[in-house]
Amino acid sequence: MVSQSDAQPPQALPPIVQTAVGSMALVIAGGIYLAAYLPHQAPLPIPVVLISLGGVSLLAAAAMLTRLRDFAWTRFRLVSGWALVAYAVIAGMIEYVLLVDQTRGALLVLMTITLAIFALDIPIILGFSVARHQQAGSASRP
Amino acid sequence: MADTVSGISLPSPAAAGVSSPTRVTIVPLAGLPIVGAALIFLVVAISANWLWALDFLHVAGGGLWTGIDLFVGLVIGPIIGRMSVPSRVEFSTRFMPKMVLIMPTLVILTLASGLQLARNLGNLAVPYPNHWWLVASFIVVGVMAVIALGLLEPANLAVLFELKKPQPNGALIAKLMRRFVYTAGITGVMQIATLVIMSRIATW
Numbered sequence: 001m002v003s004q005s006d007a008q009p010p011q012a013l014p015p016i017v018q019t020a021v022g023s024m025a026l027v028i029a030g031g032i033y034l035a036a037y038l039p040h041q042a043p044l045p046i047p048v049v050l051i052s053l054g055g056v057s058l059l060a061a062a063a064m065l066t067r068l069r070d071f072a073w074t075r076f077r078l079v080s081g082w083a084l085v086a087y088a089v090i091a092g093m094i095e096y097v098l099l100v101d102q103t104r105g106a107l108l109v110l111m112t113i114t115l116a117i118f119a120l121d122i123p124i125i126l127g128f129s130v131a132r133h134q135q136a137g138s139a140s141r142p
Numbered sequence: 143m144a145d146t147v148s149g150i151s152l153p154s155p156a157a158a159g160v161s162s163p164t165r166v167t168i169v170p171l172a173g174l175p176i177v178g179a180a181l182i183f184l185v186v187a188i189s190a191n192w193l194w195a196l197d198f199l200h201v202a203g204g205g206l207w208t209g210i211d212l213f214v215g216l217v218i219g220p221i222i223g224r225m226s227v228p229s230r231v232e233f234s235t236r237f238m239p240k241m242v243l244i245m246p247t248l249v250i251l252t253l254a255s256g257l258q259l260a261r262n263l264g265n266l267a268v269p270y271p272n273h274w275w276l277v278a279s280f281i282v283v284g285v286m287a288v289i290a291l292g293l294l295e296p297a298n299l300a301v302l303f304e305l306k307k308p309q310p311n312g313a314l315i316a317k318l319m320r321r322f323v324y325t326a327g328i329t330g331v332m333q334i335a336t337l338v339i340m341s342r343i344a345t346w
Contacts, residue, residue: 013152021292028284036277060326069160079299080168090250093184097254100188122291129296130303 012080016128023057024121026050027114050053051110054117061124072134080127084107087122091115143240166235173243185253190259196262199255204340207248208333214241215330219323227312230319235305238298245290253283265343272346279339286329286336294325 030050034042098111187195218237222230260266265276297318304310304318 017292017296021288024292025288028287032280032284033278035280036273039261075303079303086246089181090246093181093250093254094257096185097188097257102259125292125296126299129300133300133304133311 004080013132015062016064017125019057019064020063020121020124020128023054023061024118026054026057026123027117029090030078031111031114032108034114041105044110047110051114055113058117058121058124061121065128066123068098069137072131072136075134076127076131078120078122078127079130083123083126084119092118097124153328155288162186166302167239168240168299168306169242169276169301173240177243180247184254187255191258193259194260196255196259200259201253203248203255204336205250207245207252208336210244210248211333214329215326215328215333219330221327222319223323231305231310231315234301234319241298242295242302249287265316265346268340268346275339279336279343281333282335283341286332289325290331294322294329296319297325307311318335 008055029049030047033047033050036042096114098108103111184193187199188194200289222233225233260276268276301318301322303313304315
């Protein structure tokens with residue numbers, strides 16, 4: 001039978017999903033800015049700021065994650081591991097398109113960093129969203 | 143007792159008892175070879191610059207992506223919202239695993255082939271003000287990506303993992319399903335904007 005217990009997770013958890021989603025939104029905004037200038041190169045200061053903020057947010061989410069105690073790390077690793085594989089393939093496909101299209105220099109570096117942050121944000125979001133509702137099976141940190 | 147939010151009546155899980163399914167699949171493994179074949183076809187189409195294949199992948203992938211989003215968001219979603227919790231669970235255990243595989247595949251096929259197609263057809267070089275349509279399409283896709291990957295997909299996965307438990311938490315499933323219904327509705331509505339933008343770009 002479905003249990004009728006409270007829908008809230010048992011412990012107050014830091015805003016890891018919100019931070020990672022914020023990171024994803026920032027790098028996507030940076031990517032849109034760069035793409036809006038195609039086939040020419042966009043002025044870089046604004047996307048550099050957006051992508052840097054996205055990177056900082058990703059690091060903040062990862063830092064909050066590593067501080068968690070009594071968390072279902074086994075489940076987190078299972079979900080985030082497979083999500084990382086899937087989104088590394090997706091990011092790799094987009095990177096491949098950029099390389100085929102002769103994207104080079106600073107634009108390629110920025111787009112690669114954007115894709116890397118994007119591919120790391122999603123495993124954190126998916127893994128945490130699942131593991132937060134699971135019983136802590138392993139206390140060891142990732 | 144029911145929670146009613148924006149006209150969607152969601153029965154309280156207290157009103158329903160549901161047996162946990164004995165086996166809930168998260169990712170249907172049988173579908174992985176199809177996904178792999180589709181991705182290989184995409185790589186070949188891009189590397190060989192096959193215009194017909196890029197066009198096919200973008201039109202077919204985008205059509206399915208848009209159609210499924212609209213259908214799920216505006217037809218299936220409200221129906222799920224009105225189902226009893228046991229029916230919702232039964233439907234979700236069969237429906238959501240397929241979405242986990244289908245949607246990301248359609249998205250990458252559509253986006254990667256679309257970018258390459260736009261380059262080949264010279265659409266990216268179109269000057270403003272027409273270029274704004276392209277920018278608008280990037281923004282719509284970006285917003286949909288944040289909603290789908292940040293809200294919808296995590297709720298989808300969390301429901302499936304909750305259903306794998308011997309005693310699933312009905313209140314949690316109802317809460318996550320409510321999020322699924324709303325976000326699917328929002329992305330469905332945004333797909334209408336995509337249809338308008340793409341029709342406009344295709345008839346320059």
